[in-house]
Amino acid sequence: MKRAILTRVLLGLSAIGLGAQPSAARQDRPNVVLIITDDAGYGDVGSYGAPDIKTPHIDSLAKAGTRFTDFYANASTCTPTRAGLISGRYQQRYSLERPLSAVRVDGEFGLPATGHSLPRLLANHGYATGLVGKWHLGYKAEFSPGAHGFNYFFGLKAGYGDYYQHTDSDGRPDLFENEAPVTVAGYMTDLITERSLKFIADRAAQPFFLEVAYTAPHWPYQVPDQPSVARDHSRHVMPFDDNPETRADYVKMFERVDRGVGDILAALDKHGLSRNTIVIFTNDNGGEWLSRNAPLSHRKFTLWEGGIRVPALIRWPGRVPAGLVTPQVGITMDLSASILAATGTPVPADARLDGINLFPILEGRRPVVDRTLFWRVRTGGLDQRAVRSGDMKLLIDGAVRLMLFNVRKDRGERDDVSQQQTPVVRRLHQQLRAWEQDVDGEAKARGSARSPAP
Numbered sequence: 001m002k003r004a005i006l007t008r009v010l011l012g013l014s015a016i017g018l019g020a021q022p023s024a025a026r027q028d029r030p031n032v033v034l035i036i037t038d039d040a041g042y043g044d045v046g047s048y049g050a051p052d053i054k055t056p057h058i059d060s061l062a063k064a065g066t067r068f069t070d071f072y073a074n075a076s077t078c079t080p081t082r083a084g085l086i087s088g089r090y091q092q093r094y095s096l097e098r099p100l101s102a103v104r105v106d107g108e109f110g111l112p113a114t115g116h117s118l119p120r121l122l123a124n125h126g127y128a129t130g131l132v133g134k135w136h137l138g139y140k141a142e143f144s145p146g147a148h149g150f151n152y153f154f155g156l157k158a159g160y161g162d163y164y165q166h167t168d169s170d171g172r173p174d175l176f177e178n179e180a181p182v183t184v185a186g187y188m189t190d191l192i193t194e195r196s197l198k199f200i201a202d203r204a205a206q207p208f209f210l211e212v213a214y215t216a217p218h219w220p221y222q223v224p225d226q227p228s229v230a231r232d233h234s235r236h237v238m239p240f241d242d243n244p245e246t247r248a249d250y251v252k253m254f255e256r257v258d259r260g261v262g263d264i265l266a267a268l269d270k271h272g273l274s275r276n277t278i279v280i281f282t283n284d285n286g287g288e289w290l291s292r293n294a295p296l297s298h299r300k301f302t303l304w305e306g307g308i309r310v311p312a313l314i315r316w317p318g319r320v321p322a323g324l325v326t327p328q329v330g331i332t333m334d335l336s337a338s339i340l341a342a343t344g345t346p347v348p349a350d351a352r353l354d355g356i357n358l359f360p361i362l363e364g365r366r367p368v369v370d371r372t373l374f375w376r377v378r379t380g381g382l383d384q385r386a387v388r389s390g391d392m393k394l395l396i397d398g399a400v401r402l403m404l405f406n407v408r409k410d411r412g413e414r415d416d417v418s419q420q421q422t423p424v425v426r427r428l429h430q431q432l433r434a435w436e437q438d439v440d441g442e443a444k445a446r447g448s449a450r451s452p453a454p
Contacts, residue, residue: 029126029207030316031277032339033200033264036085036211037257038078038134038160038218041287043294044254045311050292053251057262058313061281065315066324066362070408072388073285074332076300076307076377078159078218079136081284081332083111086118086137086148088336088353090374092439094446096137098379098454099159102170103139109452110138113147116351118336119209120149125345128203131155132195133213141179150211153178154195156188160215162230163188163222171233187224189216189253193260197267204271209339212264216253221245221290223252239289250290275317278342280335283310297413303375303386303395305413316342320362327408328361329371329388374435378454387432392421394428404428 042048046055047062074084074091079099083091091097100106113120119129130152131145136159138144145153154177158168164187166175175182184191196212219237220230231237237244261281268274286300286307287293298304312330314320333355340347341357360366372389385396391408404418404425418425 029343031207031273032209033277033279034211035261035281036213037283038215039288039300040217040254040283041291041293042296042309042311043292044287048311053254055258057258057265058281061279061313061315064322065313066320066326068312068326068330070327071310071312071330072308072373073310076285076302078284082137084333085336086111088118088333088355090354090439092376093442095443100136102158102168104170106452107139110140110143116348117148121340121345121347122209122343123149123151126207128206128208130199131211131213132199133192134215144179146178152199160218160234162220162234164227165229169233189214189256189260193263196264200267200271204273214257216257217250221249223249224256247290279315281313295411301380301382303377303384305407305411308375314362326362328368330358331373334358372431374432385432387428389428392424394425
């Protein structure tokens with residue numbers, strides 16, 4: 001009698017989705033959904049203080065998971081950060097320090113497939129791997145998502161494009177399914193969501209890694225539900241131009257992303273995958289002029305905090321605490337190391353990952369650790385280098401402009417304390433020079449024939 005009652009209870013739970021549990025093998029191998037937005041500001045998410053953008057679905061990850069206050073992108077622009085994610089290493093090792101331009105300019109360049117890319121290692125471990133959205137790491141087949149281990153790709157290879165026409169900055173078609181050009185009608189943000197939902201549905205029975213790389217809210221600032229042709233082949237319209245787009249347009253774009261995140265989370269619930277899926281939300285660099293980077297200073301392209309500090313939320317039910325705010329310093333390439341560790345994926349020693357596994361810290365099995373992280377940008381007229389060690393950040397702008405900030409207390413980088421802490425300046429400067437020698441030495445050993453000039 002008791003067994004019959006228990007059976008009925010379990011069947012009832014399963015019928016409403018609460019009892020849906022993956023097999024033992026699936027429990028040991030969590031799925032991963034990594035959601036990356038493009039050019040969003042640190043303060044553009046509700047849980048990071050946004051006053052005018054409603055992001056309930058993204059914020060739900062903060063409520064059900066852990067929110068970082070001090071998380072960084074690998075770079076202040078898109079290609080370098082994405083190279084750091086896919087390789088798990090500093091992108092300077094591959095001489096990818098600026099965004100790749102259109103195919104006619106940078107068609108010969110890209111991230112080399114070493115066999116140690118994040119999706120390749122996961123695929124080798126039996127994971128279905130998919131990228132839906134933006135690639136921006138090379139146009140040729142040898143640099144493609146497939147060459148790096150993605151079993152499925154739908155999206156664009158350039159850095160940005162018309163949200164409705166799906167053309168790049170030269171007006172050329174730029175929408176692919178795997179390596180085949182495709183024509184699909186629709187708003188790019190919605191297409192990314194739709195293909196992500198299909199990927200989840202089609203692969204619900206096996207472990208999967210899905211990178212959802214939204215192009216929004218990167219320019220051109222085209223709002224949803226109002227089909228248009230982007231001005232001048234998606235040129236970045238600036239505030240000094242005639243009839244520039246507005247913050248209200250930007251808000252509509254980002255809120256459509258949030259709706260897509262909600263659909264993805266609902267799909268995980270529908271297929272009984274939520275408990276066994278790690279969901280990560282972050283951004284590729286600081287925001288642009290329509291973004292809200294407060295309380296940080298400056299924006300994308302620079303190595304001020306507003307150019308590199310980004311939102312980061314991680315949900316893993318039963319493993320990562322709900323509603324926790326962590327001061328742990330992290331960086332994009334830590335996500336690579338963390339995903340590989342959480343999935344039990346073997347990592348060859350010669351992969352030499354530069355990131356660390358954050359999960360033992362988030363789960364409370366290890367204390368918060370100090371980090372020493374490095375950045376460099378040499379493009380667009382900028383020449384900046386930076387290092388953060390503990391709470392202190394050294395920023396070098398040009399050859400001689402040097403500043404030291406305690407970015408834990410002074411997130412807006414208003415109080416330069418270099419004159420008060422010269423030993424710290426000296427130590428960080430030496431560490432920065434040693435790091436540059438290391439990454440530049442490796443890049444030189446690889447050869448520069450396939451590396452774009454700064």
